[in-house]
Amino acid sequence: MSNYSEVIGFIKNQFDNKAFIPLHEPRFVGNEKKYVVDTIDSTFVSSVGAYVDKFEVMMSSISGTNKSIAVVNGTSALQVALRLAGVNAGDEVITQALTFIATVNAIIYNGAAPIFIDVDIDTMGLSPKSVEAFLEEFGEMRDGICYNRKTNKKIAACMPMHTFGFPVHLHELLKVCNKWNIPLVEDAAEAIGSEYHLKPIGSFGKLGVFSFNGNKIVTSGGGGAIVTNDVELGIKAKHLTTTAKVPHPYEYVHDEIGYNFRMPNLNAALACAQLEQLPSFIDSKRTLAQEYDSFFNSKGINFRTELPNTKANYWLMCAELGNKLERELFLKETNENGVMTRPIWQLIFKSPLYSGFQKDEQINAMYLEDRIVNIPSSVR
Numbered sequence: 001m002s003n004y005s006e007v008i009g010f011i012k013n014q015f016d017n018k019a020f021i022p023l024h025e026p027r028f029v030g031n032e033k034k035y036v037v038d039t040i041d042s043t044f045v046s047s048v049g050a051y052v053d054k055f056e057v058m059m060s061s062i063s064g065t066n067k068s069i070a071v072v073n074g075t076s077a078l079q080v081a082l083r084l085a086g087v088n089a090g091d092e093v094i095t096q097a098l099t100f101i102a103t104v105n106a107i108i109y110n111g112a113a114p115i116f117i118d119v120d121i122d123t124m125g126l127s128p129k130s131v132e133a134f135l136e137e138f139g140e141m142r143d144g145i146c147y148n149r150k151t152n153k154k155i156a157a158c159m160p161m162h163t164f165g166f167p168v169h170l171h172e173l174l175k176v177c178n179k180w181n182i183p184l185v186e187d188a189a190e191a192i193g194s195e196y197h198l199k200p201i202g203s204f205g206k207l208g209v210f211s212f213n214g215n216k217i218v219t220s221g222g223g224g225a226i227v228t229n230d231v232e233l234g235i236k237a238k239h240l241t242t243t244a245k246v247p248h249p250y251e252y253v254h255d256e257i258g259y260n261f262r263m264p265n266l267n268a269a270l271a272c273a274q275l276e277q278l279p280s281f282i283d284s285k286r287t288l289a290q291e292y293d294s295f296f297n298s299k300g301i302n303f304r305t306e307l308p309n310t311k312a313n314y315w316l317m318c319a320e321l322g323n324k325l326e327r328e329l330f331l332k333e334t335n336e337n338g339v340m341t342r343p344i345w346q347l348i349f350k351s352p353l354y355s356g357f358q359k360d361e362q363i364n365a366m367y368l369e370d371r372i373v374n375i376p377s378s379v380r
Ligand SMILES: *Cc1c(COP(=O)(O)O)cnc(C)c1O
Pocket: 073, 074, 075, 076, 099, 100, 102, 103, 161, 187, 189, 190, 211, 212, 213, 223, 224
């Protein structure tokens, strides 16, 4: 008898007692084939096509924003969103160390440096209190721009990440950012369909970013989106991600150094079919979350649920173990028995590649790093 045999049995039972239960698998039960075949029949499989336009309209509706731009992947979307928020080479960007590597890479691709600030225990995302404490100590306003007193560099943006689809404390974070005149860019890659005070995640920042990678709730195979309420910024985002070509009947004129970050129509077709099912996917996950919650509670294990005034999409569901040893045992036993589980990310600054950046004490991030595991969360 292993320590977690009941947990393993319960999880397997939720997924038809299959021999192997993955962490999160995609589900294609709608118009996926129809739309993808349609792009092939039309020959429009590449960088222009009706599904790209349709995807952008759907994303504006889902994220409650005025403008959405289809992008090749979430990482590239973050890179361009930061540039459009005003991040330049030599600047700094406040973010969390408890995140997927793409959050931090997107900052570095712009020639900027991350400042790692702690997360909250309850949201597992960037802590407004810790951001405020950092700015009280190191922030300095000069001509309406916030500088880091320690490095003398401009703090050009603040990028929280909504961990596993649980919204960060946005009202408090926006209050701090507004006070210091720092634009907010939401890494909402994991949080499509989540809400904060009844408003969609992604619509709170100057720009927001989603991912449609294969492991997310809805997938385009690979893809991303930039969303914003600032129509002018949205137009710029489209321009920059499509080689910054000036419209002309036949000449090739480019007015900026842009990127080829377009989402192909083939991928947009898959995304459209998937987005049609987002509400039912989230409903299915919320039902699973309720079942996990009552089961884990009965076993004395903390299952992470959404906070008041928020709606979580329950992308990857989380159990919180008592300490690192328990976490190791849980991971070992579940994975050895066909139930795929994973630890939360290693804090980014622990890798030598990223160890040289400024950070605060990271007390909550370290606490969560030792205890949080993801359990199978697929749509059923
Ligand atoms: C998935 C993800 C991204 C973007 O990933 P892509 O694979 O490039 O689409 C960015 N940030 C976070 C936190 C993610 O989970």
